[in-house]
Amino acid sequence: MSREQILNAAVMLALVAFPLWAWATDEPFLITLTTKAAILALAGVGLNIALGLGGLVSLGHAAFFGIGGYAMGVLASHAQLYDPILETPFLIEGTKSMPIIWLVAITASGLAALAIGALSLRTSGVYFIMITLAFGQMLYFFAISWPAYGGEDGLSIYVRNDFPGLNTLDPIQFYVIVLALLAAVLFLTSRLAKSSFGLALNAARQSPMRVETVGISPYRLRLIAFTISGMITGLAGALFADLNRFVSPTMLSWQTSGEIMVFVIIGGVARLFGPVVGAMLFILLEHLLGGLSDYWHVYLGVLLLLIVLFARGGVIGSLAGRGKAHD
């Protein structure tokens, strides 16, 4: 095993052991904190496919996170009011079933990523950054000015949604669901990175001309990667809204995009577990520094600045050393 694999195993072990310990010592708050970290990690794993593997600096991933959140909010709010979403031409009702909500969240955010990606990927570099940021802001303003689902105030859900056979209101049981999804997505992502598609996408990041001269369209590779990336971040959004039983335009804001990117970088971009380590650290910092000062974002800013200027490669890069994340 490489050092990085040992590190990954240790992180996974911590994600299992720490909440179990918190459960045994009756600290539900710590379980919820870990749940939050795992959900943010999932959002970051999504972004990492575009950013790390594809080299696509998307500053608009809050769009997909928020769409996932609103998919949950809309479906569950209709269900709790017994008010169908659509009656004509056919009946569509809300639902409190998590698996259905996840499917809707993944589909909706995937379609949005496909549309935004199709337009943004016509450009590259700085244009791409500004355009993804702008499209994210578009959805943010749309959510604020569309009054049907709470507008600026957002949408609250009374009870967490259902999962067959589990009591989702019990923090540890909800955490099990989140961890299982995170593990499944991590597994699929590691397969994706090693697949033909992953190889081609990674090569398109390094040398688009090379990929094109062997008959593969970099645009298609990137669009598919961007869509998959959006789908995963959308799933995370649905879970995040379910965790808080609340969704609001904040999930769609540019700060959210920035924060997801920040912890992916802090953890280690293009590393399989980079977003996981980054999200855990982010939550830890928020908790520790947030307790120290109301203005903890200043420290976060300074830390980020130092990492960017002097410690490229993030935490995993520093601990596991140089070398590639996916071989």
Add this chain to the structure above:
Amino acid sequence: MTEPILQTIGITKSFGALQASQDISIDLRPGEIHALIGPNGAGKSTLIKQIAGGLRPDAGKVLFRGEDVTPLGTAERARRGLARTFQISALAMEDTVLQNALLGAMGAGGTAFRFLRPALAQRDLRAVAENALELVGLSAHAATPTFELSHGQRRQLEVAVALTLAPKAFVMDEPMAGLGFEGSKNLTGFLDGLRHTAPILLVEHDMDAVFALADRVSVLVYGRIIATGTVEEIRNDPDVRVAYLGEDA
């Protein structure tokens, strides 16, 4: 006379006031090496881009195996069997030599969009890639990261990637550039045999290599082909001597 595999008919391209290609008609026939020479700024790169895709001519056509490929992009021409190598190596430097070769095999087989099976575990792809590495003599370096290769080895890898496409024609942009005497000699020997796999349109500055390899030579000066012929004919062509070879002599 055999049908040409690759042919340009009256290609014209200008950038503002600069006429980069003026009514260029050249062809590439089976089994030959056709060298394209000319002083710097003559428009060789512009012509190559129009042939390989990536730049649309203002007028004229590119025919490949009888088909008009002018409206097609680089990727589509590559899928039809037109293999290109670059003057400055355009390889995925972080990847291994084998991964770079696999990329070509994936493009040729149209299998880049497989999402879960590890690329290295696909026997069909590996066979194609390893075979190409074998042909250029890079088998021993299959697991080496590309950035560790020497300049000459990168050139060999460029050719190997092109080979994985099972190409019907090669377009090579200065493959000898930056190679030492020994490297040039080796590559010259290799290209000499390669012409029987598929014909080569060779853009090259190294006159020793051109004169050793080329069946025919075309001379491009100021966006215009001023002569096409055998090495002997070109050497003795008075226009060429004035316009081009004279500068070197």
Add this chain to the structure above:
Amino acid sequence: MSLILFAEQVLNGLQLGVMLFLMAAGLTLVFGVMGLINLAHGSLFMIGAFAAAAVAGATGSFLLALMAALAAAAAAGALVELVVIRRLYNRDHLDQVLATFALILIFSEGTRWVFGSFPLFLNIPDYLAGPVTLPGGIQYPFYRLTLILIGLAVALGLFLLISRTRLGIQIRAGENDREMIAALGINISGLYTIVFALGAALAGLAGALVGAIQSVQVGMGEPVLILAFVVIVIGGIGSIKGALVGSILVGLTDTLGGLLLPELFRQFMDSSAASSAGSALASMLIYILMAAVLIVRPTGLFGAKA
């Protein structure tokens, strides 16, 4: 809808447009000359507004407040350039995004630390308060009219600066060929600091001017920054002319869309549904404009071919 209301909204659109231009001009200059994407440009806008509000509060002079805004933003810009930004010129865009995002965090929270979370207010001076009557009988706030004039004057000044002065020649040389300006013996790092400070001063000026018609608070800069990005995508990176045209287009589209779309929807919907659907769509209109430009000209209206 009356013609007067429409004319008033056109002026509002122009006013938004010229303020966006002050932001976009700096961003596009910095990108054109140094190849840097600066997310913290919105922070400089905020710094200008806070400096103006603080000085106006202390002295009661609006003119002093404007000068303080220019000075504070330029100084902050120069300082940031010297300490952080110049380490980023040779980095990739991802590093630039992250480092300038970090600067936003530092500036925003730092400002909150110093000034607290409550918004400050910057009053319009008496001599600019109240409406004026324009030809055609349009009553329009004098202050907003002044903003339009200041914006246009700055735009003109910027064009003259770039086309006529020594600094302008250096800037244009920097946009075309970085090695050339080194070869000409121009002090590049000095030039970069000046360009960055100039862009910062323009952003600070915009912040101070806009601060008098909205509240001065932390986070006020970023929405404007993102609008300025939309402007640049539409106008083309590196082009001052593109920034001007893009700004006016975005300003007018945003303002008139908010007015006309609910009106349009009322033709075939009931009134309340029309105003909510209309305003929701209006909020997306400039982004739809951006998407349309992207489809037709991916490098923007005045952008160079990539």
